Amino acid sequence: MTPIDRRQFLQNSAALAASLSAFEVAATRARAEEPAAQPAKDSKKVGPNDQIRVAVIGVKGRGMEHVASYLKLKDARITTICDVDKRVIGPATRAINLVYGSEPKYVQDLRKVMDDPEIDAVSIATPNHWHSLAAIWACQAGKDVYVEKPVSHNIFEGRKAVEAARKYNKIVQTGTQCRSQKGIQDAMAFLHSGKLGQIYMAKGLCYKPRGSIGHKPDGPVPEGLDYDLWTGPAELKPFNPNKLHYNWHWVWNTGNGDLGNQGIHQMDLARWGLGKMEFPKTVMSAGGRFGYKDDGETPNTLTTDFEFDDALLQFEVRGLPTNDELGVKIGDIFYGTEGVLAITSYTDWQAYLGPKLEKGPGGKGGGDHFANFLQAVRSRDAKSLNADIEEGHLSSAYCHLGNIAYKLGRKLHINPSTESFVDDAQADALLTRKYRQGFEVPTVV
Numbered sequence: 001m002t003p004i005d006r007r008q009f010l011q012n013s014a015a016l017a018a019s020l021s022a023f024e025v026a027a028t029r030a031r032a033e034e035p036a037a038q039p040a041k042d043s044k045k046v047g048p049n050d051q052i053r054v055a056v057i058g059v060k061g062r063g064m065e066h067v068a069s070y071l072k073l074k075d076a077r078i079t080t081i082c083d084v085d086k087r088v089i090g091p092a093t094r095a096i097n098l099v100y101g102s103e104p105k106y107v108q109d110l111r112k113v114m115d116d117p118e119i120d121a122v123s124i125a126t127p128n129h130w131h132s133l134a135a136i137w138a139c140q141a142g143k144d145v146y147v148e149k150p151v152s153h154n155i156f157e158g159r160k161a162v163e164a165a166r167k168y169n170k171i172v173q174t175g176t177q178c179r180s181q182k183g184i185q186d187a188m189a190f191l192h193s194g195k196l197g198q199i200y201m202a203k204g205l206c207y208k209p210r211g212s213i214g215h216k217p218d219g220p221v222p223e224g225l226d227y228d229l230w231t232g233p234a235e236l237k238p239f240n241p242n243k244l245h246y247n248w249h250w251v252w253n254t255g256n257g258d259l260g261n262q263g264i265h266q267m268d269l270a271r272w273g274l275g276k277m278e279f280p281k282t283v284m285s286a287g288g289r290f291g292y293k294d295d296g297e298t299p300n301t302l303t304t305d306f307e308f309d310d311a312l313l314q315f316e317v318r319g320l321p322t323n324d325e326l327g328v329k330i331g332d333i334f335y336g337t338e339g340v341l342a343i344t345s346y347t348d349w350q351a352y353l354g355p356k357l358e359k360g361p362g363g364k365g366g367g368d369h370f371a372n373f374l375q376a377v378r379s380r381d382a383k384s385l386n387a388d389i390e391e392g393h394l395s396s397a398y399c400h401l402g403n404i405a406y407k408l409g410r411k412l413h414i415n416p417s418t419e420s421f422v423d424d425a426q427a428d429a430l431l432t433r434k435y436r437q438g439f440e441v442p443t444v445v
Contacts, residue, residue: 010298030414032108033225038401053120054082055113057134059092060245062148062175063125067092070123071099076374080105082113088245108226110134114141121171121377123370124148129234129254132157133441135172135389139164141378146370148175149264150256150396151389153233155419156432158393158400159442164445165382167388173385174392176268177345180372182267182365187341187349190361191273191357194350196336202274204266206258207329210300210319212292213250216242242295245417250296256297258317260399262330268387268395269332269343271314277394280306280313280418285406291320304402313363326352404430 025092055245056066059081070076081092081104089106097103107113114137121144124134132152138145145165151174152158165172178184188221191199218238228241234253249255259267287302291417300319306311326333327350332343339353339360350362369386376384397419404427405412421427435441 004373028188033345042149051075051077053077053079053118053376054091054123055119056112056123056125057082057110057118058125058127059083060088061083061125064091064095065130066123066125066146066370067095071095072119073374075378078104080113080116080119082110083105084108084110084226086227088220088297097400109229110137114138114143114284120374121145122296123179124174124304127230127248127254128256129153129248130143132161132234133233133439135161136164136441136445139168139172141168144167144171145389146173146175146196146373147389147392149268150260150399151392152396152400153256153402154430154432155255155397155441157297157355158396159331159419160441160443160445162389163394167445168394169378171353171373171376171382171393172389173369173376174387174388174395175369176392176395177367177369178265178266178269179386179391180243180369181347182367183347183349183363184343184345185367186363186365187343188272190349191334191336191341192275195338196334196341196353197338198337199274199311199334201312201314201335202270203316203325203335204263204270205325205328205331205333206263206266207318207322207324208262208314209321210250210258212294213242213296214294215355216240231305232437233345233433233441235434236436238433240295241352247296250298252297255298256321256403257303259298259302259315259402260396263315264399265319265346266330266332267315267398268391270334271339271395271398272317273332273334274311274313274392275309276311276313279394279397279401279414279419280288280308280359281416282307282411282413283401283405284411285402286409287317287406298403299406302402302406306398306401311400336363400431 054070054076056063072080078096083089093103122138124147128150131147135147149325151161189273218240221239237391243251249261283306285304287299290301291301302317304315324344327344328342335343340357341351343349347366348364351360353360372386382388412427
């Protein structure tokens, strides 16, 4: 098959669009012959006319959106796909072949991606428990990184990902794509202009229906899946098909519940709107997994409060039928002394002014988060990223703080300067986890 025109493909190929919408989010992972590689030499420096050679790690669900996004960008070429589950690579392979006229290289082992000098950047769409370690290994191997949200499974490893990006001078973009949407950028500019007065409270809403996943017994690992690699840094447990593709979100060993899944987008906007670049003073959470009993562990209903000296951040997860607030079900509401602003989607916003909340300015507009990443890779300017790894770490950490408070069932006091708790060894123990040999997140990156 000869390569077809990229624009023609993207405009006319209903087949790819159908295939992309069919997939949920999934797994991918990596074998390590050694826990942390010695820093490798940088890949070939990208010249002004060179395509950026990308490996997509994890190609089911969200990973397929990575594939589709890079296929639209002329300055990128997907050379490699990586997934621990051989059974899921077909759609990505076919989509890439349809655009380029040739299939990408496939590897099951993440470390082979890191060792390949012909790869300039990696795009990580794995389960949460792999995000930080994969990003750290990529930085050590001299590659730039796009890593999905949350950037970490716990607070410790998120900070280590930031340290790795800085130490190895790598471009690391977080997958909180709302930051690249013009509508959201305009909403934040309006918030920060002072036209709503002092913003004293932000509320993030994740009102997304989540049904029961039911029950399934443990069973044999299916052929084609390297379950040891899939588990990676997490605790190795008996294989259960109900805790694999996408459902891993609802199990603490691999996921962070909807607070750290859909909710991190809204948490990121709430923190952005409040202008917070540090941890809060306190956090408390309450909730549960209500309405059904299944193999899931994380709450489908959760309220979380964060306190600052000058503001409050509230967050709600509702996975069961519920009402909206100001037209928002998945979005944010900001409360100021002179009015309210609602972010109603990934692109739209509306302000309401005065004591009667009369309709004021609003807007919408999209953007391309992957294009922003590639532009920064080419310019070598991390400050041009819309969602630098530091931003990703902080927003991810807020979600982790909420989950820690939920697990302990009490209000927690935080030392923002150390990103730890105040005289609370039990809470501090949940800042990290015990890593499996060969998959340790290093204390010194």
